[in-house]
Amino acid sequence: MTTTIQALDLPFDEAIAFFREKMSVTSEHWTDIWQKANSRAFTVAGATTQALVDDFRREVAKALERGTTLQDFRQSFDDIVKRHGWEHVGKPGWRSRVIYETNLSMAYAAGRYEQMTEPTTLTMYPYWQYVHSGAKHPRQEHLSWNGLTLRADDPFWKTHYPPNGWNCGCRVRPLSAKGLERQGKLKPDVSPIIDTRPWTNPKTGQIVHVPVGIDPGFDYNPGDAWRQLGSAT
Structure with a gap:
């Protein structure tokens, strides 16, 4: 892994x-x-x-x-x-x-999110690709996202930017238009439909809806949250 x-x-x-x-x-x-x-x-x-x-x-x-x-x-x-x-x-x-x-x-x-969202970097690498960790016993959803290539501003990355759970080694790599072509793609992939499941907080009893394949509490983008919380202070 x-x-x-x-x-x-x-x-x-x-x-x-x-x-x-x-x-x-x-x-x-x-x-x-x-x-x-x-x-x-x-x-x-x-x-x-x-x-x-x-x-x-x-x-x-x-x-x-x-x-x-x-x-x-x-x-x-x-x-x-x-x-x-x-x-x-x-x-x-x-x-x-x-x-x-x-x-x-x-x-x-x-x-890495901070690096990849620099304006110059985004101009050169407007796409992001999900890279699975290669774990011996993978989460099937994480494996299914391997190679998924979307625009950097796709809403998918708001909830699915890895790590997506405990011991998750998945990551995101930037991709240029040329890189997309080299992979045989004329355009980015279609953004997946996000299914959720109910999860009950064991301490409070509150029920929240978590995307399938993501551990509770990991359904956010840490870099984006860092930026947003920083701008609010």
């Missing part, structure tokens, strides 16, 4: 800027900070003290700025857990990977 982290050059300024602008926020449940709010908040589900959240944030920042590995992060994770006496859900190896990969993938996605 090729993850977003492996597919991109590390580090790069836009991804680092995205993460640096986040505020550390405590939480009890992973749904406390929901969807687009994650573009401005750094949180670890169940981390209820500011010092604990700050320590995790510092280690994720190291990974972005210095390229530290998952193994490095896991060692720091164990040290932080011991120092704070944190009782977390899930095994340490699984929990540390979720924190590390989710935060880095979101930062890289937002940073």
Whole structure:
């Protein structure tokens, strides 16, 4: 499996800027900070003290700025857990990977979005193509989107810009008109119809409708949310 982290050059300024602008926020449940709010908040589900959240944030920042590995992060994770006496859900190896990969993938996605929406870049590369991670056991919807090529301003990217779930390694690459032709296409694909399914928030009981194939809370574009929330402040 090729993850977003492996597919991109590390580090790069836009991804680092995205993460640096986040505020550390405590939480009890992973749904406390929901969807687009994650573009401005750094949180670890169940981390209820500011010092604990700050320590995790510092280690994720190291990974972005210095390229530290998952193994490095896991060692720091164990040290932080011991120092704070944190009782977390899930095994340490699984929990540390979720924190590390989710935060880095979101930062890289937002940073790449910032790069691809530069006016000059959009003029040269007006199309975006969905690239599946190549996971051994893929989500079938994610696999079905592999190679899907749409205009950069297509509404599809508002909800389906990857990552589209926990441990999702999918990404988007820009494509020029010539690149489209080389793939045997005279024009971009037809934007898919977006089907949704009801999902009940286990903490609040609220029912929301989530696009099929996307994990709850991931149906947004982190780069676009970062830009929109930034312009609102």
